[in-house]
Amino acid sequence: MDWTIFFVVASFGTYIGIALWARAGSTNDFYVAGHDVHPMINGMATAADWMSAASFLSMAGLIASLGYGGSVYLMGWTGGYVLLALLLAPFLREFGKFTVPDFVGDRYYSTAARVIAVICALFVSFTYIAGQMSGVGIAFSRFLGVDFNTGILVGMGIVFVYAVLGGMKGVTYTQVAQYCVLIFAYTVPAIFISMMITGNPVPQLGFISNVRGEDVSMLENLNQVVTELGFIEYTSTNKSWIDVFAITGALMFGTAGLPHVIIRFFTVSSASAARVSAGWALVFIALLYTVAPAVGAFARYNIIDTVNETTYIETDDYAVAAEGITSDGGTPVPEWFKNWERTGLVGFEDMNGDGLMQIRGPNAPDGLANEVTINNDISVLASPEIAQLPEWVIGLMVAGGLAAALSTAAGLLMVISSAISHDLCRRTLFKGMSDKTELRIARVAAAGAVAAAGLMGMNTAKLAFVAQVVAFAFGLAAASLFPIIFLGIFWKRMNKEGAIASMAFGLISTFSYIYYFKFVDTDPSHWFLGVSPEGIGFVFMFFSAIIGIVVSLLTAPPPQEIQDLVEDIRVPGTRTRHGSVDEDMGPMDDHTPTPAE
Amino acid sequence: MSNEPTKVDAKGYWSATVKLTISLLVIWFAVSYGAGVLLRDVLDNVSIGGAPLGFWFAQQGAIYVFVALIFYYCFAMNKIERKYGVKG
Known part of the structure; x- marks a missing residue:
């Protein structure tokens, strides 16, 4: 108990301290941390941004109960970064603005497209953030003897300080600290447990080693134990391969399409920095994701x-x-x-x-x-308790879980606030708003989003429910956002009409399918092609891309300047030179970088 | 659009980039969907340490290859950028 309070208070104090140090002075600071974050630092922040309460608390448990079936999360939530690095991040950085709807609105020269993208971004982010908040509530209520709702209020207060004051700049540097806390907290007990079961201190190696002092491998032994009790073998699954394939795909493409992940790559200085940064992000993510299957099996x-x-x-x-x-x-x-x-x-x-x-x-x-x-x-x-590790390990674990939840919540808040203040207010409703006003609105929107997220968290007391809802977030990101961003870069001919049709189809079809099979008809034998609601975003992603292509071909090609824009974002260095004269760039012009920055 | 000091071969750059991207995505597909899902049963007949190989790819191996793929991509893109006079 005392150790837990110590770790939680110490880590929270650090976050607040960093937030006060890294206050945002302009919208450029607030949205993209001044565009000058070091690729490795951004990679670390991205890893914390990405790894949520679900990755930290729930994933190993899911793997433990699903065995091989849990692989969908491991491959899905890491493979998405390959797509991000190769297909999206460098080009979106070259495009050089603030948000995902910004890209969609400009590339498809359409306010309607921008607004639909705002709706997608808000929907995805809100479903996601509720889970983070209830994760905070669970950690507080179990370990600090605090009421669930009070726990959420404390979490809201902390996020409020650094997201509202510091914006992306504050969020970036607190996320770096949170990454350090969470990876340490995740790995230390895993090392102890790996030593106890297999004698090998490296969990990734313990995972494939023999049981300590015996001549049988840990996994083989586990297979035997679980089959004797009437479960299926740990290294197999009763999911169909088509479903495993589709869920992995939905998680991969969904990851690449998640706005809070994409915006992290707007914070680095160039397209090539964005590529390297995606690599670092995956290194830091892999440190946890390769330990998770070992933690699950143990x-x-x-x-x-x-x-x-x-x-x-x-x-x-x-x-x-x-x-x-x-x-x-x-x-x-x-x-x-x-x-x-x-x-x-x-x-x-x-x-x-x-x-x-x-x-x-x-x-x-x-x-x-x-x-x-x-x-x-x-x-x-509970794994430190189960393995009877010293009490400070448990305290560390709690601080790690909170770090994972808070860092992701903060990243999502940035998406929500920038979608409202930048895309909805400045670019759609009140054009010509000043930078100062926009910054104020961004802060108010972030504060409002903190409150809304907290309320949602209080009403979703169980993480299990949250896991269901997260299926929405990935499915929607995969089916509605990924295709139009990808086609917007790789296919010049893609036009406004195609983009709107594609996004609308992806949003409506995926939402309806998940809603119907999660809440109305829960019989798996009625699934389309045998694909579960978790995986359907992958299937509808292809439909939505095809619809976008067909509609584009049937309507007029995009204007010449848009085709030039696409050529520019493909080649690093050209866009930043031409793009600076774009009259809509607003805040970017206000920012005069000092040479020492 | 012609204020670049040096001649940039944007067409050549883009086609080289696309070619590299496709070949890396083939590997990406092969280690995850291929080794981890479609060919798992075959690969599981072989073991790596104490783990069936297909299962290992799905839970460990694919992730290691993903990391390597991104860093190789950075390296190869730098080379392509130099070759076609693009300043990244």
């Missing part, structure tokens, strides 16, 4: 090992009861289970009345029913 192993066939303790006096059971030659339920039972995330129901806790899969050979429910989300947060 957690599955440890949970079964410590809970299965132990004697349940009903009373509150754990120590006495546990001693009684041990002296009778039994094994008492582990203390971590009793601790987490209070949160409702783990549960036990004695079906056969033998007082023992049986973990069983759907095809248990001994025919017993499963009596233990364990929420996936605890696999990471």
Whole structure:
């Protein structure tokens, strides 16, 4: 408890300190941190921006329960960066503005397209941010004994300080600090646990090593343990390959199309810096993502090992009861289970009345029913307790989870505030607004978004619900934003009509499909081509691209200056020279970089 | 658009870029969808350390290759930029 408070207070203090140091003075600072962030620093900030409460808290747990099926998250959420680096980031940076709707509005010379892109960006960001806020609430309520909603309020307060004051500049440097906290917090317990199970301190190697002191590999052993209990083998899945393929695709293309990830690449100085920065981002992400499957496998192993066939303790006096059971030659339920039972995330129901806790899969050979429910989300947060690591590790873990949630929330807030103040107000409703006014509106919008996100977080108390909603975010980003940004760069002939048709189709079809199969008809046998709602964005992405191409070919080609613009953004160095005379550039003209910057 | 001091071969630059991009995306596809999903059953007959190879690609290998791909892309793009007189 004391360690937890120490780590949380120390890390929060650091974030606030950085925020005060990096205050934004202009819209250029506020939206893109002055366009001069070092590629490696931006890579680190991008990694923190990207890795959310879901990556930190939920992903390893999902992998633990899905086994091979969890690979979709690992490949999907990293492979997207290859697409980003090769297909989008350098060109969008060369384009040289502030937001994703900015690109869409200019490239497709259309206010309607800009507004649809704003709607997509807002929708994606709001669904995402609610999850971050409820992650903060869970961490606070479990570890600091604070009420869930109070926890969210504290989180809101912190994000408010650095996002509203510092804008992108403040967010960038706090994200760097948050990355350091979260990666340290994730790796330290993983190293301990890897040592305990396999004897190898590197989790990535422990993952493919033998069980310590035995001649059987950890994964093989795990396969054996889970099949004996009636689960499918850890290294296999019961998802169809087509669904695995589609979900991986939706997550990859969705990642590349997520506005809060894309805008991070506007903060570096050039197209080639954007490429390098994407590489660094993936290095920093891979540090966590290659540890996660090891954490997942170890957690599955440890949970079964410590809970299965132990004697349940009903009373509150754990120590006495546990001693009684041990002296009778039994094994008492582990203390971590009793601790987490209070949160409702783990549960036990004695079906056969033998007082023992049986973990069983759907095809248990001994025919017993499963009596233990364990929420996936605890696999990471509880893993130090399960492995009986020292208390400071748990405190570190909590600070890491909060860092992951807050850094992502801040990145999303930047998308929301810039979409409102820049794209909606300055570029659509009140053209010719001054830089000062826009900055003020950006701050008000960020503050409003913090409040809205907090309220949404309070109403989505369970992360499991959030995971469902996140399917919306990726599906929509993949089907509505990715195709038009990609075609806008790689196909000159793509015009306004095509872009609007494509975005509208992607948005409506994906939204309807996910809504219908998540909330109306939940029968998987009715899925289109056997693709789950999580993967459908991938399928509709192709349709939406085809619709965009067909509609473009049937209508007039884009004006010559737009075709020139596309040629310019393809070749680094040309656009920044020509683009500076664009009368709409507004804030960029106000910014006179000092040579020492 | 002709105030560039040196002659930039934008056409050559772009076609070289597209060619590089396509070949890297082929590798990207092969290690993730290929090794990790479509060919998993075949590759799982082989082991890397204590893990079936297809499973390993899906949970580890693909990620390592992705990182390498992006850095190779940066390196190759710098070369292309020098060759066609583009200043990145």
